[in-house]
Amino acid sequence: MSLSAGTSPATLKTLSPSRAANFKQCPRLYRFRSIDRLPETITEHQARGTAAHLALERLFDLPAGHRTADRLYDLFREVWTELRAVPEYAGLFGTIDEERDWGLKSLGVIANYFTLEDPTDVTPLRRELEMTEDLGEIGIHGILDRLDERPDGKLVITDYKTGAAPAERYALPAFFALKIYAMLVRRRFEQTPAELRLMYLGSSTVYSIRVDDGMLDGIERQLLALTKAIRRAIEQDNFPPRPSILCGWCSFRDICPAFADPPAETTPAEALPVLSAAAG
Ligand code: SF4
Numbered sequence: 181m182s183l184s185a186g187t188s189p190a191t192l193k194t195l196s197p198s199r200a201a202n203f204k205q206c207p208r209l210y211r212f213r214s215i216d217r218l219p220e221t222i223t224e225h226q227a228r229g230t231a232a233h234l235a236l237e238r239l240f241d242l243p244a245g246h247r248t249a250d251r252l253y254d255l256f257r258e259v260w261t262e263l264r265a266v267p268e269y270a271g272l273f274g275t276i277d278e279e280r281d282w283g284l285k286s287l288g289v290i291a292n293y294f295t296l297e298d299p300t301d302v303t304p305l306r307r308e309l310e311m312t313e314d315l316g317e318i319g320i321h322g323i324l325d326r327l328d329e330r331p332d333g334k335l336v337i338t339d340y341k342t343g344a345a346p347a348e349r350y351a352l353p354a355f356f357a358l359k360i361y362a363m364l365v366r367r368r369f370e371q372t373p374a375e376l377r378l379m380y381l382g383s384s385t386v387y388s389i390r391v392d393d394g395m396l397d398g399i400e401r402q403l404l405a406l407t408k409a410i411r412r413a414i415e416q417d418n419f420p421p422r423p424s425i426l427c428g429w430c431s432f433r434d435i436c437p438a439f440a441d442p443p444a445e446t447t448p449a450e451a452l453p454v455l456s457a458a459a460g
Contacts, residue, residue, distance in 0.1 A: 188415075192414065193319060194320065195319070195320055195403070195407060195410070197320070197360040198322065199213070199214050200320075200356075200406055201356050203409070203410055203413075205422065205426060206421060206422040206424070207418075208419045208436060208438070209432065210410070210413075211413075212432045218432065220431040222268050222269060223431075224272065225342070227263065227269055227272055228282070228289065229340075229341070231260050231263055231286065232256065232289065232342045233325065234255075234259040235252055235255040235290065236290075238255045239252050240299065240307055244299070244303075247300055256286060256287060257283075292381045292383075292384040295384045296381070296384060297379075304327065304328050306326070307327075309324040310323050313364045313367050315400065317404050318404070318407040320360065322357075322361065322364070325338060325339045325340055326339075326340075327373075330374070334375070335369070335371055335372075335374060336373060336375045336377060337361055337365065337373050337375070337377065338377045338379060339379065340379050340381060341381065342381050343380065343382045343383075345380035345385035351378070351387045352389075355387075358378065359399045360403065362396055362399075366393075372396065374390065375388055375389070375390055375391060376388060376389050421436050421437055421438035423439075427439070
């Protein structure tokens with residue numbers, strides 16, 4: 181497959197935290213999504229994630245005393261009624277029973293939110309905050325789930341996940357995108373966030389890490405190195421696949437050269453130079 185007409189290193193003007201994370205995880209995944217722009221079928225898991233994010237966003241539109249579990253369930257149903265009218269979601273379930281089972285499982289997942297925090301105690305500073313910052317070499321654009329201000333005035337970034345948490349020793353890479361958001365928040369609000377939280381509703385788990393300026397300086401350097409690595413990959417049309425446990429969730433596994441027969445055109449070992457360069 182050749183690069184799309186007009187794709188050149190110069191066309192990479194902005195990068196989102198999730199696309200940067202894609203390239204770091206697997207350059208071929210980045211190419212499928214960002215350059216080839218191949219359509220991806222929405223999965224039940226993704227539909228649950230989208231509906232849960234929207235329901236939780238709307239929960240915080242309500243006065244604190246109204247942020248109950250029943251209200252969140254109602255909001256989830258309301259959001260799903262809207263989503264299922266959208267063509268991408270319309271054909272997700274073959275039967276009403278499948279849709280009902282998914283709905284019940286989804287309500288069980290969002291019920292776990294109340295085991296992780298009490299929403300009547302939370303006053304988000306911003307929700308679904310759109311952020312664009314110019315790093316000179318590249319613009320970074322993304323949407324942050326939630327930014328809170330703790331009673332001591334420190335900022336906390338929270339990201340919801342509807343899946344189950346990975347084992348703690350594998351959790352750190354999941355913070356990569358949140359560290360980028362923390363760097364963007366530092367630039368915009370001139371305040372370094374104190375904490376990043378990943379809230380895994382699927383398993384009632386919260387992972388959090390502390391943030392400092394050294395970490396955010398490092399992530400800015402890493403992003404600039406990643407930008408160079410992506411531009412080099414575009415120039416050379418070199419996006420090697422990098423198989424990992426995450427391939428199980430990849431929409432492109434069926435067309436990925438790493439799983440082709442005969443064997444992959446590029447081995448995981450060959451992918452390493454690109455990733456090393458990206459890591460700076
Ligand atoms: S299947 Fe795995 S190696 Fe292939 S593109 Fe997806 S994440 Fe990368």
